[in-house]
Amino acid sequence: MGFWDKVKKTLVGEAPPQEEMKPPKKEEEASGAEQKAAAPKKSGGSGQYKAVVVEKGMRGWGGPLVIQPEPGRELIYSVTGGGIHPVAQKIADLTGGKPFDGFNSKAAFEEIACVVIDCGGTARVGVYPMKGIPTIDVYPASPSGPLAKHINEENFVSGVKPETVKPQE
Amino acid sequence: MAKTKYKTTVLYLGELASEFIDESIMVFFGQEAPEELHEHSVVHEEATGLDGEVEPGDAVIIDGQSYPVLAVGAVANKNIKSMGHLVLKFNGLDTPEMEGDVCLPEVELPKVKPGSVLEIQGN
Numbered sequence: 260m261g262f263w264d265k266v267k268k269t270l271v272g273e274a275p276p277q278e279e280m281k282p283p284k285k286e287e288e289a290s291g292a293e294q295k296a297a298a299p300k301k302s303g304g305s306g307q308y309k310a311v312v313v314e315k316g317m318r319g320w321g322g323p324l325v326i327q328p329e330p331g332r333e334l335i336y337s338v339t340g341g342g343i344h345p346v347a348q349k350i351a352d353l354t355g356g357k358p359f360d361g362f363n364s365k366a367a368f369e370e371i372a373c374v375v376i377d378c379g380g381t382a383r384v385g386v387y388p389m390k391g392i393p394t395i396d397v398y399p400a401s402p403s404g405p406l407a408k409h410i411n412e413e414n415f416v417s418g419v420k421p422e423t424v425k426p427q428e
Numbered sequence: 429m430a431k432t433k434y435k436t437t438v439l440y441l442g443e444l445a446s447e448f449i450d451e452s453i454m455v456f457f458g459q460e461a462p463e464e465l466h467e468h469s470v471v472h473e474e475a476t477g478l479d480g481e482v483e484p485g486d487a488v489i490i491d492g493q494s495y496p497v498l499a500v501g502a503v504a505n506k507n508i509k510s511m512g513h514l515v516l517k518f519n520g521l522d523t524p525e526m527e528g529d530v531c532l533p534e535v536e537l538p539k540v541k542p543g544s545v546l547e548i549q550g551n
Contacts, residue, residue: 285523291480337463361462362511368464379503379528381515382448382455386464398527405447406468 295340308333308355311381313373319397319418321411325427326393328356336361336385337357339397346397347375347423368392375419380404389416395419433482434508434548438540442467449537451518458512469538474512475490476493478548481505482530486550488516490538497548499531503540 272279310327328335337347338361351358356372373393376383378400385406387394391414399418402410431446444467448455457469483507486497501524515526520534523548540546 338465340507340513344484362460364469365463376504377506378528379501381453381517381528382457382468382513383465386468390464400526403526404453405451 286319302333302339311350311353312425312427313395313416313419314416314423314425315416316399316420316423319396319416319423320399321414322403322416324373324393324395324396324413324416325372326350326354326356327427328354332370333357334359334366334367336371336392338362338374339377339386344375344377344397345417345421346395346424347390349424350375350395353367353424353426382406384415384417385409430487430549430551432476432547433479433481434477434546435488435499436472436546437475438473438542438544438546439473440542441540442469442471444468445470448496452504452517452534452537454514454516454518454537454540456512456514456516461511461513462478472512472532472546474536476540478508480550482548483523486548487548488530488532489549491544493538495532495535497530497532498522499529501529503527503528504530541549 280281280313308328311323311324333356335347335351335356336359337343343358343360347358359366368390371392372385373395375395377397378384380400381404384400389406389409394415396417397419449467455469456472457465457474459471482500484497484499487494507528509522515528516532517529517534518534518537521531524531
Protein backbone atom coordinates (compact mmCIF):
# COMPACT_ATOMS: atom_id res chain seq x y z
CA MET A 260 0.00 0.00 0.00
CA GLY A 261 1.47 3.28 -1.06
CA PHE A 262 1.61 6.40 0.97
CA TRP A 263 -1.30 8.09 -0.85
CA ASP A 264 -3.46 5.02 -0.49
CA LYS A 265 -2.88 5.10 3.25
CA VAL A 266 -3.77 8.75 3.37
CA LYS A 267 -6.91 8.16 1.33
CA LYS A 268 -7.98 5.24 3.49
CA THR A 269 -7.45 7.21 6.64
CA LEU A 270 -9.42 10.17 5.37
CA VAL A 271 -12.33 8.24 3.91
CA GLY A 272 -12.37 5.63 6.65
CA GLU A 273 -12.57 8.12 9.45
CA ALA A 274 -14.96 10.47 7.74
CA PRO A 275 -18.40 10.21 9.36
CA PRO A 276 -21.07 8.49 7.27
CA GLN A 277 -22.94 10.92 5.00
CA GLU A 278 -26.28 10.51 6.71
CA GLU A 279 -25.03 11.71 10.05
CA MET A 280 -23.83 14.92 8.52
CA LYS A 281 -27.30 16.16 7.65
CA PRO A 282 -28.36 18.88 10.06
CA PRO A 283 -31.23 17.73 12.31
CA LYS A 284 -33.74 20.10 10.75
CA LYS A 285 -36.75 17.82 10.65
CA GLU A 286 -37.69 18.35 14.27
CA GLU A 287 -37.89 22.10 13.91
CA GLU A 288 -40.13 21.92 10.86
CA ALA A 289 -42.35 19.35 12.49
CA SER A 290 -43.05 21.48 15.55
CA GLY A 291 -43.88 24.46 13.37
CA ALA A 292 -46.25 22.42 11.25
CA GLU A 293 -47.86 20.83 14.27
CA GLN A 294 -49.06 24.11 15.66
CA LYS A 295 -50.76 25.10 12.47
CA ALA A 296 -51.19 21.88 10.58
CA ALA A 297 -54.07 23.04 8.39
CA ALA A 298 -52.50 26.37 7.55
CA PRO A 299 -51.35 26.87 4.01
CA LYS A 300 -47.58 27.25 3.84
CA LYS A 301 -47.09 30.36 1.84
CA SER A 302 -43.34 30.59 1.92
CA GLY A 303 -41.01 28.33 3.83
CA GLY A 304 -41.24 27.27 7.46
CA SER A 305 -41.95 29.15 10.65
CA GLY A 306 -38.26 29.96 10.97
CA GLN A 307 -38.75 33.03 8.78
CA TYR A 308 -40.74 34.85 11.46
CA LYS A 309 -39.06 36.58 14.35
CA ALA A 310 -40.59 37.60 17.67
CA VAL A 311 -40.97 41.17 18.89
CA VAL A 312 -41.76 42.51 22.33
CA VAL A 313 -44.34 45.30 22.37
CA GLU A 314 -44.22 47.44 25.49
CA LYS A 315 -46.62 50.11 26.68
CA GLY A 316 -45.62 53.73 26.17
CA MET A 317 -46.14 56.78 28.34
CA ARG A 318 -49.42 56.63 30.28
CA GLY A 319 -50.12 53.33 28.52
CA TRP A 320 -51.58 50.15 30.01
CA GLY A 321 -51.05 46.40 29.77
CA GLY A 322 -48.51 44.22 28.04
CA PRO A 323 -45.77 43.60 27.28
CA LEU A 324 -46.96 41.39 24.43
CA VAL A 325 -44.73 39.05 22.46
CA ILE A 326 -45.82 38.92 18.84
CA GLN A 327 -44.55 36.23 16.48
CA PRO A 328 -46.41 35.46 13.27
CA GLU A 329 -46.75 31.88 12.08
CA PRO A 330 -47.40 30.41 8.67
CA GLY A 331 -51.08 31.13 7.98
CA ARG A 332 -51.24 33.60 10.85
CA GLU A 333 -48.99 36.30 9.56
CA LEU A 334 -51.08 39.45 9.17
CA ILE A 335 -50.20 42.59 11.09
CA TYR A 336 -53.69 44.03 10.92
CA SER A 337 -53.93 47.84 11.01
CA VAL A 338 -57.37 49.24 11.88
CA THR A 339 -56.31 52.83 12.08
CA GLY A 340 -57.80 54.59 9.07
CA GLY A 341 -55.44 56.28 6.64
CA GLY A 342 -53.35 53.23 5.80
CA ILE A 343 -50.79 51.13 7.64
CA HIS A 344 -49.82 52.75 10.94
CA PRO A 345 -46.04 53.14 11.55
CA VAL A 346 -46.34 50.84 14.60
CA ALA A 347 -47.87 48.11 12.42
CA GLN A 348 -45.21 48.68 9.79
CA LYS A 349 -42.42 48.31 12.36
CA ILE A 350 -43.90 45.09 13.76
CA ALA A 351 -44.15 43.74 10.22
CA ASP A 352 -40.59 44.78 9.39
CA LEU A 353 -39.11 43.17 12.50
CA THR A 354 -41.16 39.96 12.49
CA GLY A 355 -41.45 39.27 8.77
CA GLY A 356 -45.25 39.42 9.08
CA LYS A 357 -47.43 41.02 6.44
CA PRO A 358 -48.87 44.53 6.97
CA PHE A 359 -52.59 44.56 6.22
CA ASP A 360 -55.02 47.48 6.08
CA GLY A 361 -58.32 46.44 7.69
CA PHE A 362 -60.12 49.20 5.83
CA ASN A 363 -59.12 48.01 2.40
CA SER A 364 -59.93 44.34 2.53
CA LYS A 365 -61.21 41.60 4.74
CA ALA A 366 -59.23 39.01 6.65
CA ALA A 367 -60.24 36.00 8.69
CA PHE A 368 -59.40 36.29 12.40
CA GLU A 369 -57.29 33.10 12.18
CA GLU A 370 -54.92 34.87 9.81
CA ILE A 371 -54.24 37.78 12.15
CA ALA A 372 -51.08 37.74 14.30
CA CYS A 373 -51.98 41.03 16.01
CA VAL A 374 -54.07 44.14 15.46
CA VAL A 375 -52.91 47.75 15.70
CA ILE A 376 -55.65 50.28 16.55
CA ASP A 377 -55.82 54.00 17.27
CA CYS A 378 -58.72 53.80 19.65
CA GLY A 379 -59.67 56.62 21.95
CA GLY A 380 -60.77 54.12 24.55
CA THR A 381 -64.30 52.77 24.09
CA ALA A 382 -65.02 50.41 21.23
CA ARG A 383 -62.05 48.93 19.41
CA VAL A 384 -60.12 48.43 22.68
CA GLY A 385 -62.61 45.70 23.53
CA VAL A 386 -63.68 44.19 20.23
CA TYR A 387 -60.36 42.57 19.31
CA PRO A 388 -59.44 41.22 22.76
CA MET A 389 -62.95 39.71 22.79
CA LYS A 390 -62.11 37.91 19.54
CA GLY A 391 -58.86 36.62 21.04
CA ILE A 392 -56.54 38.82 18.98
CA PRO A 393 -53.50 40.46 20.64
CA THR A 394 -54.36 44.16 20.53
CA ILE A 395 -51.96 47.08 20.32
CA ASP A 396 -53.38 50.57 20.83
CA VAL A 397 -51.25 53.53 19.76
CA TYR A 398 -53.22 55.74 22.15
CA PRO A 399 -52.76 55.35 25.91
CA ALA A 400 -56.21 53.88 26.58
CA SER A 401 -57.05 51.79 29.65
CA PRO A 402 -59.83 49.19 29.77
CA SER A 403 -63.21 50.89 29.80
CA GLY A 404 -66.72 50.54 28.52
CA PRO A 405 -68.94 47.48 28.36
CA LEU A 406 -66.17 45.39 26.77
CA ALA A 407 -63.58 46.10 29.49
CA LYS A 408 -64.12 42.61 30.92
CA HIS A 409 -62.45 41.11 27.85
CA ILE A 410 -59.28 43.20 28.19
CA ASN A 411 -56.27 42.06 30.19
CA GLU A 412 -52.51 42.56 30.33
CA GLU A 413 -51.94 39.42 28.25
CA ASN A 414 -54.06 40.53 25.28
CA PHE A 415 -53.76 44.31 25.29
CA VAL A 416 -51.08 46.99 25.41
CA SER A 417 -51.52 50.72 24.85
CA GLY A 418 -49.63 53.96 24.35
CA VAL A 419 -47.41 52.04 21.92
CA LYS A 420 -44.98 53.87 19.67
CA PRO A 421 -42.53 52.49 17.11
CA GLU A 422 -39.78 52.92 19.75
CA THR A 423 -41.55 50.60 22.21
CA VAL A 424 -41.53 47.73 19.67
CA LYS A 425 -38.26 45.78 20.00
CA PRO A 426 -36.83 42.53 18.73
CA GLN A 427 -37.10 39.78 21.34
CA GLU A 428 -33.67 38.97 22.77
CA MET B 429 -75.71 81.28 11.77
CA ALA B 430 -75.35 77.62 12.48
CA LYS B 431 -74.08 75.46 9.66
CA THR B 432 -74.28 71.72 9.22
CA LYS B 433 -70.84 70.28 9.86
CA TYR B 434 -71.80 66.66 9.41
CA LYS B 435 -74.80 64.71 8.25
CA THR B 436 -75.29 60.98 8.11
CA THR B 437 -78.02 58.35 7.87
CA VAL B 438 -78.20 55.20 10.00
CA LEU B 439 -78.13 51.98 7.98
CA TYR B 440 -78.54 49.48 10.79
CA LEU B 441 -77.68 48.68 14.37
CA GLY B 442 -75.22 45.90 15.10
CA GLU B 443 -76.48 42.95 17.14
CA LEU B 444 -74.55 44.01 20.22
CA ALA B 445 -74.99 47.79 19.93
CA SER B 446 -77.34 47.57 22.89
CA GLU B 447 -74.41 46.62 25.16
CA PHE B 448 -73.12 50.16 24.70
CA ILE B 449 -76.52 51.84 24.54
CA ASP B 450 -77.36 50.32 27.94
CA GLU B 451 -74.36 52.22 29.30
CA SER B 452 -75.47 55.48 27.63
CA ILE B 453 -72.91 55.19 24.86
CA MET B 454 -73.62 55.25 21.13
CA VAL B 455 -70.77 54.06 18.93
CA PHE B 456 -71.00 54.96 15.25
CA PHE B 457 -68.87 53.48 12.49
CA GLY B 458 -68.95 54.15 8.78
CA GLN B 459 -69.99 51.19 6.66
CA GLU B 460 -66.45 50.91 5.27
CA ALA B 461 -65.11 50.00 8.71
CA PRO B 462 -64.09 46.35 9.13
CA GLU B 463 -67.07 44.08 9.71
CA GLU B 464 -66.06 43.01 13.19
CA LEU B 465 -66.63 46.61 14.31
CA HIS B 466 -70.20 46.67 13.02
CA GLU B 467 -71.41 44.22 15.65
CA HIS B 468 -71.31 46.74 18.49
CA SER B 469 -72.08 49.86 16.54
CA VAL B 470 -74.57 52.00 14.78
CA VAL B 471 -73.51 51.63 11.16
CA HIS B 472 -74.15 54.66 9.01
CA GLU B 473 -73.69 56.14 5.58
CA GLU B 474 -72.19 59.60 5.51
CA ALA B 475 -73.94 62.13 3.33
CA THR B 476 -71.06 64.58 3.77
CA GLY B 477 -67.55 64.48 5.15
CA LEU B 478 -66.91 66.47 8.31
CA ASP B 479 -66.82 70.18 7.53
CA GLY B 480 -64.47 71.78 10.07
CA GLU B 481 -64.23 70.34 13.59
CA VAL B 482 -66.77 69.35 16.22
CA GLU B 483 -66.43 71.66 19.23
CA PRO B 484 -68.12 72.19 22.59
CA GLY B 485 -71.17 74.37 21.99
CA ASP B 486 -72.10 72.59 18.76
CA ALA B 487 -75.30 70.59 18.63
CA VAL B 488 -75.78 66.91 17.83
CA ILE B 489 -79.22 66.49 16.29
CA ILE B 490 -80.71 63.01 16.05
CA ASP B 491 -84.05 62.77 14.24
CA GLY B 492 -84.76 66.41 15.04
CA GLN B 493 -83.91 66.21 18.76
CA SER B 494 -80.99 68.49 19.64
CA TYR B 495 -78.28 67.77 22.25
CA PRO B 496 -75.61 70.35 23.10
CA VAL B 497 -72.00 69.16 22.81
CA LEU B 498 -70.37 69.56 26.24
CA ALA B 499 -66.88 68.25 25.52
CA VAL B 500 -64.86 66.76 22.67
CA GLY B 501 -61.97 64.32 23.17
CA ALA B 502 -58.62 64.93 21.51
CA VAL B 503 -59.03 62.30 18.80
CA ALA B 504 -62.80 62.52 18.23
CA ASN B 505 -62.49 64.67 15.13
CA LYS B 506 -59.79 62.49 13.62
CA ASN B 507 -62.00 59.42 14.18
CA ILE B 508 -64.91 60.99 12.34
CA LYS B 509 -62.75 62.06 9.42
CA SER B 510 -60.78 58.87 9.01
CA MET B 511 -63.48 56.23 9.54
CA GLY B 512 -66.86 57.81 10.25
CA HIS B 513 -66.31 56.76 13.85
CA LEU B 514 -68.13 58.75 16.52
CA VAL B 515 -68.54 57.90 20.19
CA LEU B 516 -71.46 59.77 21.77
CA LYS B 517 -71.52 59.57 25.55
CA PHE B 518 -74.66 60.81 27.25
CA ASN B 519 -72.80 61.36 30.51
CA GLY B 520 -73.13 65.09 31.21
CA LEU B 521 -69.35 65.52 31.53
CA ASP B 522 -67.59 68.68 30.45
CA THR B 523 -64.21 66.92 30.45
CA PRO B 524 -64.01 63.81 28.27
CA GLU B 525 -63.09 60.55 30.03
CA MET B 526 -61.61 59.12 26.85
CA GLU B 527 -59.91 60.74 23.90
CA GLY B 528 -62.53 59.59 21.43
CA ASP B 529 -65.54 60.88 23.35
CA VAL B 530 -68.10 63.47 22.35
CA CYS B 531 -69.95 64.25 25.60
CA LEU B 532 -73.63 65.15 25.65
CA PRO B 533 -76.05 65.81 28.53
CA GLU B 534 -77.00 62.90 30.78
CA VAL B 535 -80.43 62.23 29.33
CA GLU B 536 -82.31 59.27 27.94
CA LEU B 537 -80.84 58.11 24.63
CA PRO B 538 -82.82 58.61 21.45
CA LYS B 539 -83.99 55.39 19.81
CA VAL B 540 -82.05 55.27 16.59
CA LYS B 541 -83.12 52.92 13.83
CA PRO B 542 -82.36 52.40 10.16
CA GLY B 543 -83.11 55.68 8.41
CA SER B 544 -82.46 57.84 11.49
CA VAL B 545 -80.55 61.02 10.63
CA LEU B 546 -77.68 62.41 12.70
CA GLU B 547 -76.48 65.95 12.12
CA ILE B 548 -73.86 68.04 13.83
CA GLN B 549 -74.39 71.77 13.66
CA GLY B 550 -72.18 74.59 14.81
CA ASN B 551 -70.69 77.89 13.84
